[in-house]
Amino acid sequence: MDLAWRVSMTGLCFAILGLGGSFLAATVFPALSLSIRDRAERSRRVQELVHLSFRGYIRVLEALGLIELRVEGAQEIRTCRGKVIIANHPTLLDVVLLMALNARTKCIVKGELWHNPFLKGVVQAAGYIRNDLSADELTEACGAALAAGDNLIIFPEGTRTQPGRPLRLHRGFANIALMARADIFVVSISCHPITLTKGTPWWRVPARRPTIRVASAGTIAIDDFQTSVRSRDARRLADYAHARLSGFAAY
Secondary structure: OOHHHHHHHHHHHHHHHHHHHHHHHHHHHHHHHHHOOOHHHHHHHHHHHHHHHHHHHHHHHHHOOOOEEEEEOHHHHHHOOOOEEEEOOOOOOHHHHHHHHOOOEEEEEOHHHHHOOOOHHHHHHHOOEEOOOOHHHHHHHHHHHHHOOOEEEEOOOOOOOOOOOOOOOOOHHHHHHHHHOOOEEEEEEEEEOOOOOOOOOOOOOOOOOOEEEEEEEEEEOHHHHOOOOHHHHHHHHHHHHHHHHHHHOOO
């Protein structure tokens, strides 16, 4: 496919993503707030709407020939509930992919998004969790979301994966899972040829259409890591998750 076509369509799709979020925040989400008074139910409806929107968005990317998506373990990913979902983070699309594959997902997002005129309505309506909360407030919010059956998406590297470099996971996800007594669901994401990495502008598209692979790497039972020493448990859990994810991830 002509490179100029893919560059122009990539720009169009990013514009659609931004404008679509603004449209939902300005119209649909306020309507849901008025019609559904229960906050938990409203949050679930918004999550489902975000899921359907992202699923449609991914289909548009595929139809335009911008990506090819391959999902391994789709049933496991789709039916996952009340778990901490961890994944490596090779591309800018990773959170969109995960939310497109599972209808009950929340994530921890930058507190500054609550002041972003385009995204404020989305993150508030969906009940996403601010990263500028105190440690106790953050743990409580994550635990409440998991107890309600929502999944919590966390990219343990804290930023997008650097191609060719080993994974380096922070232990925050392990502490959250241990405190909430929530199992961890591991997802591996790979992209060939690599695109939309950290520091790469959107218009720098690869010479051929990238194939994105999203694969279930299974569930880690949290009870296997619960002892009386939380710091040691978190370290063991993080090391085990690192080994599990490293065994699947390829860039």
